[in-house]
Amino acid sequence: MRINYDFGDLQAFLVVKETGSFHLAAAQLNLSQSAITRRIQKLEDALGTLLFERSTRQVRPTLAAKRLQGRAEAILADAWETTQSMRDDSVAFAHQRNAVVTVALVPTTLTRIFLPALSRFQSDGAQARVQLLDGSANEVAEAVSEGLADFGICPTPPSEPSVLFDPLFQERISLALPVGHALRHEKNVCLAHLHSEPLILPAKGTGNRLLIDDAMAKASVQIPWTFEANRSSTALELVAQRLGVALLPDSVTDDPRIVMRPISDLKIARSVGLLTRNGQSETKAALTLKAMIRESV
Template sequence: MSINFDLNDLQAFRAVVEKGSFRKAADAIRISQPALSRRIEKLESALNVRLFERTTRKVSLTTVGLAFLPQVERMLDDLDIALMSISEVASTRMASVTIACVPSAAYYFMPQVISAFHRLYPKIKVKLLDASANEVNSAVALGEADFGVSFSGTLAPEVDFELLLQERYVVACRRDHPLAARDCVSWEDMYEHDYITLDKTSGNRLMLDQALMRLHPKKPSICETRHVTTMIGLVEAGLGVAAVPSIAMPGPTHPVLVGVPLVEPQVMRNVGLIKRRGRTLTPAAIELEQLIREMPMRSVGN
């Protein structure tokens, strides 16, 4: 059954009960009396019951309304407690939340999240552990981070993975590069140009080696790096092109860099939240986690 009412309707219900009249209740929650009446009517319609008996002199609860009141009070009290906890954390200068994140998501994506979080909770310090996938996994498993953002792979048994995005690999290149004007680029075509790769300590390198085991480039890479973000810096400097996950790329308005989808084959990577199983997050960590879920992620090239 679909219940079509919201928090405002429940608050209107409680206000009428407390004030004993629609006019006083409307004044208390600072809305017009017709607007309050509509909220009560919406609530009664959604529940398919009458909650109030109305006469010219007074408003009283029906039998069903009396039974419903304790449930409403409990829901609203629980919400008040939760909001109070968030408010207390936000007002504490020493409050902090620690997130572990792979560099490919830390460089362009996480600054947007942290900026939005800081505007909401300026007194909470965010600690960002930008590290390899294995190190992110370890930090979450050991409790050094509240939670992490990483890609699926070998996870510790005490860590859970929640998928946020399935992204594809793109070729990162300068806008003045011959590949930049293409709609898509095959891996073989990319390997015809000077290219940069990750070294074998990288989790991304392991993933790509498995996905591309049948491809044999005719020439070796001109440089190897440990992190995707370093590769992108080398691409921007004009050293060559590089295969990177799309979340690592800047937005479409970047003056120098562009990402073009790689095909034949199309290689995908699962990005998500990792949390220690059974761990209860602090209110601050819950808020940061929710912002990550709400922030748009790029799943294809620019």
């Protein structure tokens, strides 16, 4: 059954019954007399009964009005208690909401960029809890854009117009080799070396793959890949198991099973920075953690 009246209608009814006047009820509720009349008519139509007998001299409540009074008072009292309780809870837990910093980041920025700043953040006595949302560059930008994260750490500028990108540094994309590989002694690896190696590339559509494909296109070279991996951690494990060599950012690992070597004739770099939603009001804890990230890098 559809309910076609609201709390305002019930409130108008109770004030009219209490004052015995549409005019006085309008003054008390700071509404026009015609607005009070419409609310009473709406309530009467919804209930299918007459609530007041009107005349030029007086407004008399009907039997239905007397029956409705107790129920209307109970409904409004429950509504007021619910509203007050929600407001009290909001105040009570405000400090907890403000004490949580949510950071969206790509996993490759965790070890060398975020964790040193987080360690300092905690050692300086910060009480805020930190929630991490890890995902691809697009997922990080989306989390910031939708307000799910206070800020993000992302390797490439996002396409969302609602997100601001604050560059922190540029880092090179190099060749990841297993520690015993013959090329580990090379100071710089040439592209020619890669034609005979099982090559591991980031998956199509990822930020790093776009940079690699663009650099190869500009250099007019094409090197067939053997493996594609959506996450850098997967590519690193393939390298560690001596299944191939991978093009990856320098900062992705400090694994002793892997060595990184620059490529002399293919210059690829990515920009790593902080993402913030345009116009967002930032908490003190979020601002402090962002400042420590800048200092760390």
